[in-house]
Amino acid sequence: MKIRQIQQKIKDSELTSFLFSSRPNVFYLTGFNSTNAFVLLTEKEKFFITDSRYFEGAKEKLKDWNLILLGEGGKKQLDHLAEILNGLGGQRIGFEEDGVTVSFYKKLQEKLSCRLEGFSGFINEFRAxxxxxxxxxxxxxxxxxxxxxxxxxxxxxxxxxxxxxxxxxxxxxxxxxxxxxxxxxxxxxxxxxxxxxxxxxxxxxxxxxxxxxxxxxxxxxxxxxxxxxxxxxxxxxxxxxxxxxxxxxxxxxxxxxxxxxxxxxxxxxxxxxxxxxxxxxxxxxxxxxxxxxxxxxxxxxxxxxxxxxxxxxxxxxxxxxxxxxxxxxxxxxxxxxxxxxxxxxxxxxxxxxxx
Incomplete structure (x- = not known):
């Protein structure tokens, strides 16, 4: 898959990282099907974030990814996601504005110390x-x-x-x-x-x-x-x-x-x-x-x-x-x-x- 090219685009767009949430793009990037998962790419790292229903399966199939169990330790999933994003530091995180609800965006943004920046069709050129x-x-x-x-x-x-x-x-x-x-x-x-x-x-x-x-x-x-x-x-x-x-x-x-x-x-x-x-x-x-x-x-x-x-x-x-x-x-x-x-x-x- 074209992960390195996408990571280069993230760098060229002057983003700290990019959060992918739509099911088709998560599958495209990982080849793994999940109804509740995120892919987080930085310039050099790749994270797959999913809940306990899919975590064991991801461990088997995504051996070269950094895996994060969403909601680990009883945390609320949105709070945990915000914690993960804040932990990376940086100022600008890209996200799929055409793949999330306005409610999700607002709730996540208010928990972040950095700015979310929306993109539509960020990896369309690669998928096409x-x-x-x-x-x-x-x-x-x-x-x-x-x-x-x-x-x-x-x-x-x-x-x-x-x-x-x-x-x-x-x-x-x-x-x-x-x-x-x-x-x-x-x-x-x-x-x-x-x-x-x-x-x-x-x-x-x-x-x-x-x-x-x-x-x-x-x-x-x-x-x-x-x-x-x-x-x-x-x-x-x-x-x-x-x-x-x-x-x-x-x-x-x-x-x-x-x-x-x-x-x-x-x-x-x-x-x-x-x-x-x-x-x-x-x-x-x-x-x-x-x-x-x-x-x-x-x-x-x-x-x-x-x-x-x-x-x-x-x-x-x-x-x-x-x-x-x-x-x-x-x-x-x-x-x-x-x-x-x-x-x-x-x-x-x-x-x-x-x-």
């Missing part, structure tokens, strides 16, 4: 550019998600409703080594597929209609993300047409991916295709997003983004067209932004599936 180890974990998650989709295609003909398919998705995720959904799977039949984030319901699987499936699994702490739109029976000619448009837009966006280019160029590549065919107003979201420990991470693949695409960023490419009261199509793969272009991790074909 994945290590090869992270990429390999995500690659495995994507392969397993491809397997789940193949199993779901086999199951669809006997499915009772949208929720029935989601239940099967969850079951297959666990059967294939996942530890859960990376987000609640979207199963959208017929006109429901025109709602990008439709809430899966007990609605029937309609004949002669599109069926949109958007799902992902958590594997070793990292997320996958995947969408396909399949056809159940004979489908409206316009829906077939927009499928081919979305596929073309998807391919053009993938071809645009290259480390160091403006992120907006990837979105523009997809949007240009969809607009060319007169469906621009029906592409109502960005082309993709970063994915990793969280299902939505920087960078956002948006026409409005001013970022450059980091090398080794893992992103989704997911253009879509949604015709209200009729149906929609979205096709989503995960790719890695390399120096020479996109490495596509998803292996499932973009060709239409008709059931």
């Amino acid at each position: 550019s994945k290590t090869e180890e992270e990429i390999n974990i995500i690659k495995t998650a994507v392969k397993k998600t491809d397997i789940v989709f193949r199993k779901i295609i086999e199951y669809i003909p006997q499915a009772k409703n949208e929720l029935d398919i989601r239940r099967q998705i969850i079951n297959e995720i666990f059967l294939n080594g996942g530890t859960g959904e990376s987000f609640p799977a979207i199963v959208a039949s017929g006109e429901n597929s025109a709602v990008p984030h439709h809430e899966t319901s007990d609605g029937e699987i309609k004949k002669d209609a599109p069926l949109l499936i958007d799902m992902g699994m958590v594997y070793r702490g990292y997320c996958s993300d995947f969408t396909r739109t399949v056809f159940i029976g004979k489908v409206d000619e316009e829906i077939k047409k927009i499928y081919s448009i979305v596929k073309e837009a998807h391919i053009k966006a993938v071809e645009a991916v290259k480390a160091g280019i403006p992120v907006s160029e990837v979105d523009k590549a997809a949007r240009k295709v969809i607009e060319k065919y007169g469906y621009g107003e029906y592409f109502i979201h960005s082309t993709g997003h970063g994915v990793g420990i969280e299902i939505h991470e920087p960078p956002r693949i948006s026409v409005h983004s001013e970022e450059l695409l980091p090398e080794n960023a893992v992103i989704t490419i997911e253009p879509g067209i949604y015709i209200p009261a009729k149906g929609g199509v979205r096709l989503e793969n995960i790719v890695v932004a390399r120096k020479n272009g996109a490495e596509v991790l998803t292996e499932t074909s973009l060709d239409p599936v008709v059931l």
Whole structure:
């Protein structure tokens, strides 16, 4: 992990230390899952602070960290945390202002002899550019998600409703080594597929209609993300047409991916295709997003983004067209932004599936 680089950023920011409290960042820095833990980094040291529920597990897995048992000796946890921070000395402690409540900040600050300074997205730049180890974990998650989709295609003909398919998705995720959904799977039949984030319901699987499936699994702490739109029976000619448009837009966006280019160029590549065919107003979201420990991470693949695409960023490419009261199509793969272009991790074909 990029601990040394982050410690250098702490030094460059003229901070004494930085207190990480959000669960995703604590996991990113340590690889250890806890619902109540802090990571405290100074220029040269790293501390993992957690309560008695997780302390023994941390001792086994984090042998090169300074471990502190939060609340040791019957101390109130917030008082103890303040004591630890005061004990380091210094004047400026960074913290995740986007990861704590205002109440927590106020209560902690009044117990400190030094000043807390809030930062938003302090380590986003490090999380956005994945290590090869992270990429390999995500690659495995994507392969397993491809397997789940193949199993779901086999199951669809006997499915009772949208929720029935989601239940099967969850079951297959666990059967294939996942530890859960990376987000609640979207199963959208017929006109429901025109709602990008439709809430899966007990609605029937309609004949002669599109069926949109958007799902992902958590594997070793990292997320996958995947969408396909399949056809159940004979489908409206316009829906077939927009499928081919979305596929073309998807391919053009993938071809645009290259480390160091403006992120907006990837979105523009997809949007240009969809607009060319007169469906621009029906592409109502960005082309993709970063994915990793969280299902939505920087960078956002948006026409409005001013970022450059980091090398080794893992992103989704997911253009879509949604015709209200009729149906929609979205096709989503995960790719890695390399120096020479996109490495596509998803292996499932973009060709239409008709059931």
